[in-house]
Amino acid sequence: MSRRSMVVRFVGLLAVVYLAAADPAAAQQAAPALTGTVTAGPDALEGVLVSAKKSGSTITTTVVSGKDGRYEFPAGKLEPGVYSLRIRAVGYDLEGPSEISVAADKTTTADLKLRAAKDIASQLTNAEWLASMPGTDTQKGQLLNCVGCHTLARPLNSKYTADEFLTQILPRMQGYVNQSMPLHPQLRRAERLREERGDQRVQVYRGTADFLASINLSSHPTWSFELKTLPRPTGAATRVIYTEYDLPRESIEPHDVVVDDRGTVWFSSFGEQYLGKLDPRTGKLTEFEIPEHKPGFPTGLLGLRGDAEGNLWFGNMYQATIARFDRKTETFKFWPLEGDENIDAAQINMVSPQSASVDGKVWAQNNGFAGIHRLDVASGKFETFEPFKGMSGPHNIYDVVPDSKNNVYFTDFRQRHIGRIDAKTGKVDLYETPTPNSAPRRGWMDAQDRLWFGEYRADRIGMFDTKKEEFKEWVIPPKWSSPYDVVVDKNGEAWTGSMLSDQVTRLNPATGETINYLLPRSTNIRRVFVDNSTTPVSFWVGNNHGASIVKVEPLE
Structure with a gap:
């Protein structure tokens, strides 16, 4: 072989290596750490969630079997060790094996056999x-x-x-x-x-x-109706990896989960006086205790949102307090309600500082009397608005979301209203969603000042163009999906989650097409968050009744 031929061959080899490293699809073709086929009798099963948890670990990794019944755990997702296995496939139980050893630099094969579930209910x-x-x-x-x-x-x-x-x-x-x-x-x-x-x-x-x-079972030994199940994931919904981080106490309710610019995960504990910080690389949890401002009243925090400086704000609910956490100094500052506004029913759930840099003011709602507060951060003074005062009801102001000029938009969970308060004049405008009794819940404002929100009782995602004052809605399957919250990613796709079906839905607003990712176990999804720093984007949610945090990584 000539010297020139050797050089050309060497350069070609380098190009192949470079392209393989740069192409995620090529990287995923590396030999998996654990693989196998999922079958029930003679049939290979698509859409079975297979979860693996290393002995002594707090982190569980889950993949989904494809059309041929095959599942694969990428090499980088499982360290060598002994893993317990579980599956999620309604109508089936895992027959075996339930434990497997994964070796270093070697593919372990474990074919999983399922049997008909003894207790589908x-x-x-x-x-x-x-x-x-x-x-x-x-x-x-x-x-x-x-x-x-x-x-x-x-x-x-x-x-x-x-x-x-x-x-x-x-x-x-x-x-x-x-x-x-x-x-x-x-x-x-x-x-x-x-x-x-x-x-x-x-x-x-x-x-x-x-x-x-x-x-119920008050007059019958069993239910008098057929138990119906949703279909298992198929197609694109099977091309996904889940990572679940267990939290140390079953009483921790990670209601709002957000990821900061350093990749650190933060969450509000729904029933306890703690702000949580999770290192997703190690699973280490740090909790920052929050003092009670109304001793004897229910504890817990809700909406967790960041301001332009990276501080985290939240509502301390029945403690009737707005709170800010400085991530640099790891210290809190509090603004409790005072006087006549601090009634026993006061309940500050949502705090929205996203556009506070415009005028130094932060919006919050009060679920105790369908009110909205505006906090002047410098002076500590509150203004209070009651948009529905004197109107027939009932009304429930669920979320407050500012636009780029710090005008605030709010959702009326008991009815179908989207409201607006002008930041300069205080003027209130109300708009009705196209679907009656839609119960708009949590919302998110995009860079075009379009408000996206979940329509909990309408099985829809709604969008209100605040400049054109026009609505658009998308149906989210299945029936009883009941979207809670919505966020739009860097690609223009909208994401929501269901408190009822344990499914995360990815919507293409241009086509109306949806992908439903079934989570590995019962999750009670609330606030949703998308990390746009990854490619593809990754989705985060708290398992509010399961004391864990879940990361969803679509593979396409």
Whole structure:
């Protein structure tokens, strides 16, 4: 071989190596750490979630079997060691193996065998219970108020009669605050203003009580209706990797999860007085304790958002306090409500500092009386707005989201309104979503001043163009998806999550096409976050009732 031929061959080899390193698809062709085929009898199964957790670790990695039933864990995702395995595929249980050893620099093969589940009911999501049970959409819609604290499996498995629901269970449930869960219930100290009272409330309870008693086990040894399941993931929904980080206490509820510019994960603990910090490389958790400003009142934080300087702001809910956390000094500053505004029902959930650099003011809502506060950060003084004062109701201001000029837009969760308060004049404008009773919930403002929001009772994502004053809506499957929050990524795709189906939905607004990624276990999705620093983008969410944080990495 001539010297020139050798040089050409060497340069060509370098080019191949370079292209393989630069191309993620080529990198993924490296030999997997763990692979195998998922079968039930003679059939290979697509869409089975396979999870592997190393002995002694707090991190679980999950992949999904493809059309041929094959699953693969990339080499970089599993260290050598002994792993426990589990699967998620409604209607099936794992027959074996349930444990496997992964060696270094070698592919381990484990073919998984599934058998028909002995107890399908225990595998159903809230959405599948709603699809299965008889009744009208109005009757079923009452149960959307229940899933914030527990799954629908609880009332469906109960044996309470209608009278017991009416006189004991429903009044007791109403007495708990919305950050409660069975492990950590907290009592409400005061009713929200303008809620139903007396006989009116009894009538509301009566309909719910009668419906629950007709579908639970109070008069039958088993349910009188067929249990229906959603289809397993297919196609693009199987090309994804999940990483789940366990938190050290079951009582931790990571409601809002955000990732900062350093890749550090932060979360608000929904029922406890802690701000959490997670290192995703090691799984190490650091908690910053928050003092109580109203001792004896329910604890917990909600909305977690950053300002232009990278500080984190949140509402301390029934502690009636706006809080700011300086990431550089790791210190808090607090602005508690004072005087007549600090009523027992005061509940500051959402705080929005995104455009505070415009005028030095931060917006927040008060769920205790459908109010909105504006905090002057320098003076510490509050202004209060009541957009629905004097109007028939009920109304519930759920989220406040500023535009680029720090005018604030708000969602009316009890109705169908999107509202606007002019930052300079205080003028209030109200707009109705195209779908009645849509219950707009959490929202996000994009760079074009378009407000994106979840329509919880309409199974839709909504978008309000604040400049054109026009709405657009997209249906999010399946029925009873009940989107909670929406964020748009750098590619213009919208992401949301379901408290009912455990699915994360990726929407292409231009085509209306959706991809539903099923999470590895029951998750109770709330706030959603997209990390645009990765390619493809990655999605983060807190498992609010499972004490974990989940990262979703689509492979395309």
